[in-house]
Amino acid sequence: MSRIDATFAKCKAAQKTAFITFIPCGYKTKEDTVPILLACQAGGADIIEVGVPYSDPGADGPVIQKAHQNGVDQGITFKDVLATVAEARAHGLTIPVVLMGYYNNFMQYGLDIVCQDAKQAGADGFIIVDLPPEEAKDMSSLCKTHGINFIPLVAPTTSEERMPFIQSVGSGFVYVVSLNGVTGSRTSLPVDVSSFVERVRRHISLPLALGFGLSTKEHVQAAGKLAEGAVIGSKICKVIDEAPASERAAKVQEFCLSITS
Numbered sequence: 001m002s003r004i005d006a007t008f009a010k011c012k013a014a015q016k017t018a019f020i021t022f023i024p025c026g027y028k029t030k031e032d033t034v035p036i037l038l039a040c041q042a043g044g045a046d047i048i049e050v051g052v053p054y055s056d057p058g059a060d061g062p063v064i065q066k067a068h069q070n071g072v073d074q075g076i077t078f079k080d081v082l083a084t085v086a087e088a089r090a091h092g093l094t095i096p097v098v099l100m101g102y103y104n105n106f107m108q109y110g111l112d113i114v115c116q117d118a119k120q121a122g123a124d125g126f127i128i129v130d131l132p133p134e135e136a137k138d139m140s141s142l143c144k145t146h147g148i149n150f151i152p153l154v155a156p157t158t159s160e161e162r163m164p165f166i167q168s169v170g171s172g173f174v175y176v177v178s179l180n181g182v183t184g185s186r187t188s189l190p191v192d193v194s195s196f197v198e199r200v201r202r203h204i205s206l207p208l209a210l211g212f213g214l215s216t217k218e219h220v221q222a223a224g225k226l227a228e229g230a231v232i233g234s235k236i237c238k239v240i241d242e243a244p245a246s247e248r249a250a251k252v253q254e255f256c257l258s259i260t261s
């Protein structure tokens with residue numbers, strides 16, 4: 001059983017929604033990331049997605065695009081992201097870490113070595129935002145070989161015919177994109193999200209984590225009625241933005257506690 005599987009099993013036993021945070025590596029500075037990852041854990045996060053900076057993050061809204069650009073401007077590479085995860089592990093990070101990026105990130109690093117190096121650094125899973133499930137077989141089996149969960153995405157535009165592909169390549173959980181459009185905080189969940197999740201459940205038996213647009217405890221509670229997990233990303237970037245430089249990790253921990261307590 002992978003660390004991600006164990007986390008969802010533990011949350012299910014405790015009848016709680018897995019709280020998943022998204023942190024772009026290097027936001028706002030390289031030095032901020034490890035303390036912020038540890039702050040997420042201290043604030044009760046169950047899983048952390050670490051964003052790999054990319055120059056053209058098409059699925060992301062303005063807040064996370066800015067965070068990607070910030071990482072690119074600092075010259076943060078995939079290798080740096082792995083080093084950051086390894087450092088966080090050395091400082092006591094025990095919860096699962098999922099690397100979230102675009103196919104180019106993984107390809108440039110080298111598909112033949114990315115799984116073993118990520119595993120060695122302490123990563124548990126990959127989310128490759130722009131890799132369609134039909135083209136993910138090789139990547140999925142590489143991940144399987146090295147004990148990494150390959151976490152696919154399903155969106156409202158995904159046809160039911162494609163969903164069995166998603167089930168066949170995926171492991172750990174499936175990232176459910178709650179709306180058409182880009183990432184970013186919204187005031188409420190889309191009204192038709194429950195019928196969309198029902199459609200997904202007909203074909204996919206893996207745990208589901210709902211993301212895109214979530215920003216409050218109420219959103220997480222609403223998501224938890226539909227899915228096993230809930231992801232908050234853009235809102236955490238805003239928390240980092242608004243915090244004084246010396247208090248970024250403390251403010252992230254405070255925000256996470258406002259969701260989990």
